[in-house]
Amino acid sequence: MNSGDSKEAAKIKAIEELQKHASVQDLAYFTKGLSSGDTGVLSHAISLVESNVELHRQIANDLMNWCMPRSGKSIRVGVTGVPGVGKSTYIEALGMHVISLGYKVAVLTIDPSSPLSKGSILGDKTRMTNLSMDPGAFIRPSPTSNVPGGVARSTRESILLCEAAGFDVVIVETVGVGQSETTVYEMTDFFLLLMLAGAGDQLQGIKRGIMEMADALLITKADSGNERAATHARAEYLSALHLFPPKDHGKATKVGLVSSVSKTGIVESWDNVLEHLDWMKKRGLFDQKRKAQLLTWMHESIDNMLRHFFYGNPFRKDELKKLESEVLEGKISPFDAAEKLMGNLLK
């Protein structure tokens, strides 16, 4: 898989292979493999939860139920930023540091369906040369999905699978220009936004609202003569953040500098993650957040399934298009159009 285009083909191939695999029908194959931390089985298991084949879904559900009591113990970190900010270089440096502390690290990347990121995600794996070769690491791009909420679901399930396979730190990388940041924010314990110094132009790429989600900002490439600009940007962001409403957890958003070249700031950025978790745990906020995340996940799944049930009817899809046009032409009120589309479902 060298190009972005071969991604979908690779996914189909992975699922076909899975189907040929006799042991796919054997839950024990997965539970045994995950219990022993076998990354080959972990990879298979992620393909399983990504599959829409009915038989796979059934086993996947059983597997996820098995995972539930065995998961939840990792530190889940979301990392976002525009293309070019240096996400994979940072994640490699962070991953190697975390491994040196004795943790096992899994990296999941999502949002490869965005045209802006096509290829770059696949590139990540090859770019993270050291990390991808380390036995303590597991790197996996998450696929596109045609099911509503599909990417969110498979990423969440992949996190649990990694945890059940014994990974202590799960890093979820997203591109920072799409719809997936809120999703990643909602499934992680710590959400990190990478920024470039000399930010004015770079900001164009960041969606509004992402900055307010961040538990920390990191200014990347603070090296090779760029240190002064980075330090200046840091001061500006700190004073700006001070004016904005505090996060629900009440902890101030730190702004750090990092250089993946001179390897500065990596240790501090990890210490900040641990400090944050400590803050959350001491106040009972960590458990609270994890529980809320489980319920959000359940309710989102229900909403997605409801929409799937509703729009899965091809007649309704056509009717929707027709009613949308009528609404735009001012022929019918949006509410009445909705009632018409619901039809006898409401009676």
Place this chain on the structure above:
Amino acid sequence: MNSGDSKEAAKIKAIEELQKHASVQDLAYFTKGLSSGDTGVLSHAISLVESNVELHRQIANDLMNWCMPRSGKSIRVGVTGVPGVGKSTYIEALGMHVISLGYKVAVLTIDPSSPLSKGSILGDKTRMTNLSMDPGAFIRPSPTSNVPGGVARSTRESILLCEAAGFDVVIVETVGVGQSETTVYEMTDFFLLLMLAGAGDQLQGIKRGIMEMADALLITKADSGNERAATHARAEYLSALHLFPPKDHGKATKVGLVSSVSKTGIVESWDNVLEHLDWMKKRGLFDQKRKAQLLTWMHESIDNMLRHFFYGNPFRKDELKKLESEVLEGKISPFDAAEKLMGNLLK
């Protein structure tokens, strides 16, 4: 209606009166009254769209379809801010200014269901003494609602009714501490956030994300010795906003000062609204936004109806509680729980 508690009773009474009203079954009563700008009929019509009585809903739908081609021509302004920031004083001053320019102004207030705001909304009407007595003005608090999305629906429909009744400016006030800001942001052309100077503490009340929605910030009570603090706050917000990603429309967020006592800044704040609309219209963004709003409204209505259809089944409501507990205890995965709840609906 002097207290917040009598609000629900007043609503029930209004609907009962509506039912006794023989002409309620007569669409012409409403269309004729709205065409002639009769505020009594407008008030009746708003009660009609707020009613959940089936007969009322049918007439309301017909009425809204009649309104559609007659609406959309007003300037819709959303105003938010924490309790005590001076929303109603500002809205009264703005309203009187706008009336002096020859416009007719309607003020709708929403989110009275929030415990923080109980009473304050009703207080607004009596506090806006001049505006409420002006024949060019119409002030109406929006009710609480038990239907999901009910407040959003009735507020949107109320905006259209006001427009069909000839109001050129519709101001929607919301409390700035609840869930309704996104809703108001999505149904207005211009979203204004009122802030107090000496902001540090006041910021606690503003939800994160609201600042990023605002098309303009106004620092209130910039008078009686408070001018210096207000000017300082303005400069701080301006430089902070500069660091944050631009809004989709590309126009910088203005930060103004306003005093409803010395009547300064009111004219400028209105000029800013007009300037904003001009910017949007010249770039085709105004039409684009209005169209997107209509489709959002339609899709939200469908989602709400779907949820209503699904959770309207009392068996499912009980089952949901049970499954939520199992998810929190780690006995079942959130996704599997969702599938269980969907049951044979998915087959």
